[in-house]
Structure formats: C-alpha cells, structure tokens
Amino acid sequence: MLPTTTDDLIPGDLIQLDHQATTPCHPLVVQAMEPWWQQEWGNASSRQHRLGLTAAAAVASARHRLASHLGVEDDELIFTSGATEANNLALLGHARARAKAEGHCGHVITVATEHHAVLDPMHQLQREGFELTVLRPQDNGLINANALSGVLRDDTQLVSVMAANNEIGVIQPLQALSDVCKSRGITLHTDAAQAFGHVRLIRSDLGCDLISLSAHKLNGPKGIGALVKRRGVSIQPLLWGGSQEQELRPGTLPVPLIVGFAAAADLAHADLETRQHQLSVLTNQLWRGLKSRHPQLLMNGAHQPRLAHNLNITVPDVSGNRLHRCLKRFLACSSGSACSRGKPSHVLQAIGRSRVEAEASLRLSLGRTTTATDINRAVEVIAACISQLDGSQ
Structure with missing residues (x-):
C-alpha cells in the first residue's frame, strides 16, 4: 500500500532514479x-x-x-x-x-x-x-x-x-x-x-x-x-x-x-566495467519487476546497445499527469529531459510515441549509489501507482 501523504516519508527517503538529469558530487x-x-x-x-x-x-x-x-x-x-x-x-x-x-x-x-x-x-x-x-x-x-x-x-x-x-x-x-x-x-x-x-x-x-x-x-x-x-x-x-x-x-x-x-x-x-555490470543487473531487475506486474508496459529505445543505468518506459492507457503526481511523493524520476520544462518528450515522439504516450512515460536512471533495495522499493511504488490509475487495484 502506498503512503497517502508526504508526511509518511522520512527526509531523504525519496527513491533517487533521476541520475541522467544530474548526479551527486562524489x-x-x-x-x-x-x-x-x-x-x-x-x-x-x-x-x-x-x-x-x-x-x-x-x-x-x-x-x-x-x-x-x-x-x-x-x-x-x-x-x-x-x-x-x-x-x-x-x-x-x-x-x-x-x-x-x-x-x-x-x-x-x-x-x-x-x-x-x-x-x-x-x-x-x-x-x-x-x-x-x-x-x-x-x-x-x-x-x-x-x-x-x-x-x-x-x-x-x-x-x-x-x-x-x-x-x-x-x-x-x-x-x-x-x-x-x-x-x-x-x-x-x-x-x-x-x-x-x-x-x-x-x-x-x-x-x-x-x-x-x-x-x-x-x-x-x-x-x-x-x-x-x-x-x-x-x-x-x-x-x-x-x-x-x-x-x-x-x-x-x-x-x-x-x-x-x-x-x-x-x-x-x-571502476567503469564493474559499475556498469552492477547497474545493468539492477536495471534488468527494475524492468523485470515492473513488466511482471504490468505486462502492458513498453520499453522505449533499443534494448541494446544502451546505457546500463537507463530504463525508459511508457505506461499505456493512463494519464501522464496523474502518474507523475502519484509518483513524485516517493520517487525522483522524469518523463524526459530536465531541460524540457515539462513538455512531452520530443525524443519519444520522434521514435513513434504519441503525445499522450510520451506524457505517460518514465525515464528511470540509476546511479553509483543505487541499491537493490532502492530497486525493490521503486518496483513496488511504480506498480502500485499504475494499478491505482488503470483500475486494476
């Protein structure tokens, strides 16, 4: 069950999956x-x-x-x-x-x-x-x-x-x-x-x-x-x-x-090769966890070759605004570039997604500090939000 207010989250408890926007200074x-x-x-x-x-x-x-x-x-x-x-x-x-x-x-x-x-x-x-x-x-x-x-x-x-x-x-x-x-x-x-x-x-x-x-x-x-x-x-x-x-x-x-x-x-x-292997394992864990709960999810972009820490997905038949409002209390992610000022992703539209599909997409990007626990929590939060919005819960 998802928390219902931001008061249910402890400070710093936000799941950080927006490392392609920027990263914390080591x-x-x-x-x-x-x-x-x-x-x-x-x-x-x-x-x-x-x-x-x-x-x-x-x-x-x-x-x-x-x-x-x-x-x-x-x-x-x-x-x-x-x-x-x-x-x-x-x-x-x-x-x-x-x-x-x-x-x-x-x-x-x-x-x-x-x-x-x-x-x-x-x-x-x-x-x-x-x-x-x-x-x-x-x-x-x-x-x-x-x-x-x-x-x-x-x-x-x-x-x-x-x-x-x-x-x-x-x-x-x-x-x-x-x-x-x-x-x-x-x-x-x-x-x-x-x-x-x-x-x-x-x-x-x-x-x-x-x-x-x-x-x-x-x-x-x-x-x-x-x-x-x-x-x-x-x-x-x-x-x-x-x-x-x-x-x-x-x-x-x-x-x-x-x-x-x-x-x-x-x-x-x-530690580039070791880190990329670890991130690839976590990214695959994230994708498999979400896909097993919601088989309708679509991955955007070629499965390979791609960055080990990137997963971009579209959630069909849900409101993008509602999806991001549901997630933002628990998860730091985005629907596109940090420089897009909230507009639907031109990247996703260029590869064939509709404007509505682009709005209902998530860029999930992992970082050096991402753990398997973070991924498990992210799967639960994202899956629960999707279930709430598509009526499957």
Whole structure:
C-alpha cells in the first residue's frame, strides 16, 4: 500500500532514479576540490607568483588526465562551462569557420532525438543561411550508416549525432557514421555528455572530430565541461575577452571545478566495467519487476546497445499527469529531459510515441549509489501507482 501523504516519508527517503538529469558530487571529488577554493586560490593565468603557478599546474594535470581517458593530446581539450557551451562552440564555431573558408554556408545534419543543446544551435545555423536536415531515427532510436549516407550532399559540412541519448539511453554507432563522414570530408561532432564516464570513449575508436563533455553527469561538479577538438578542425570563438583556452574560450579558469572534473573522471574510469555490470543487473531487475506486474508496459529505445543505468518506459492507457503526481511523493524520476520544462518528450515522439504516450512515460536512471533495495522499493511504488490509475487495484 502506498503512503497517502508526504508526511509518511522520512527526509531523504525519496527513491533517487533521476541520475541522467544530474548526479551527486562524489565525496572524493569534493575533497579534491576543497583546497582550491581557499588555500590555493590563485588565478591559473597569473604566472608571476607561486599561487598562480600552482593553479596553472593543477589545470595542466587535470587536462592531461581527462585527455588520457579519451586518447587525445592535452592541447585538444578546451574547458567550457559544460556540454551545452561545448555544443554551441563546436557547432556554431565550426560551421561559421568552415563557411568562411569555403565561401558559402553549406549543409548540416543532426538527429531528431538530440538534446536541445544541439538542436537549438543547429536551428540557429539554419537562420544564418545553412541548410539543415534533421534525421528521424528508427523506432528503436538508432540511426545507421545507410540512413546518414542517404541524406549527404556535396555541400554537407557538419554532422552531429549524440553518443548516448539522454532520455532513452541508446548508444549510436559512431564509428560507422564516422567512416561515412570521413570518406566525404565531413566533420562529425558528438554530444557525449551522457556517455563519458559510463562507457569507454576513445577518440580513435569513435572517429569523431569534435566531442562535448560535462562533469555533472559522472558525479562531478556542475558548471564545468569540455570540448575535444581534433587538431586541424577550425573553430570561430563565440566569446572574446582573453587568451585562455587557445583564445577559443576566454575567461578566468575555474580551477576547483576543473580539478573536480578530472577527479570525477578518474573515479568513473577506475571502476567503469564493474559499475556498469552492477547497474545493468539492477536495471534488468527494475524492468523485470515492473513488466511482471504490468505486462502492458513498453520499453522505449533499443534494448541494446544502451546505457546500463537507463530504463525508459511508457505506461499505456493512463494519464501522464496523474502518474507523475502519484509518483513524485516517493520517487525522483522524469518523463524526459530536465531541460524540457515539462513538455512531452520530443525524443519519444520522434521514435513513434504519441503525445499522450510520451506524457505517460518514465525515464528511470540509476546511479553509483543505487541499491537493490532502492530497486525493490521503486518496483513496488511504480506498480502500485499504475494499478491505482488503470483500475486494476
């Protein structure tokens, strides 16, 4: 039986299954950042005294560690405020630079299931004169090399496909897509915010020219991310006012956040395979538990390949608003991206769900601290809410 009021819940008793929106900062990450807020408070651009030199050395160390996890050179990694800024810098910056070099605005391509941090910059390029194609994926959320090849043109300059979807968790075949782009001299960008720290991302395996990252999706701090830019790929800056980050991203570097980003990446990669196996077991436990109680449930996105900590389901024939109102007292989850402002998921609608079905969907995303007890409780709560709403209870 479900509790009937929030008073029935003890503080902190909410079941946390919204780790794709953000993650708690790991205690060891907080510990790593702590000295850089007060004791070592120098500006990394101040090279005339110890405080500044110490800060610069910390940034250099963090940059090297992050670059090593991706198999890239240190100077190919540019710090930003997060993946949204990295996406804008990559897409707007490269498209404009390429249009200037080639003397015309060309053709750009993305996918309908991308995050708005990619879709919105692409639509801005369209307003500036670029021609835009938005590919619709298969019903399982994946696109393939043939689909991409079918929309390429002689003037295609840039393609953007996310590594792992932020709502349905599917992992796109970037290497195959890269082969298609490389054969035509087309730049490939990927938003890897949801993938970095959860799957191994080696640039040579992906074949991408531009990769966007964010720290807060892997138990790091909010407000810091990076753009990985292959040497020789041109970018126009979006901001001006300093020479930091190769004059592509001016501004005082946030040393504590950069240190925290590297610490979080180190932790994520140290136990990546073990953690992903454990999360996969828990995610399967969650799906089997729910499906056994309500066989009508639908999984959104391909079963594989997908992120181990993602489960996205549609509950047919129930009110989405009522479903989420029932759950929010006991469970932290979402119906889509945290940036969607409550609108029905464009991702789910792009893979064939109706607006009503998209509203009655749940993105359940597990984290480093999720336990089997949490999963058992989540199954009971979600199943009970569905039973109340569909009249089976």
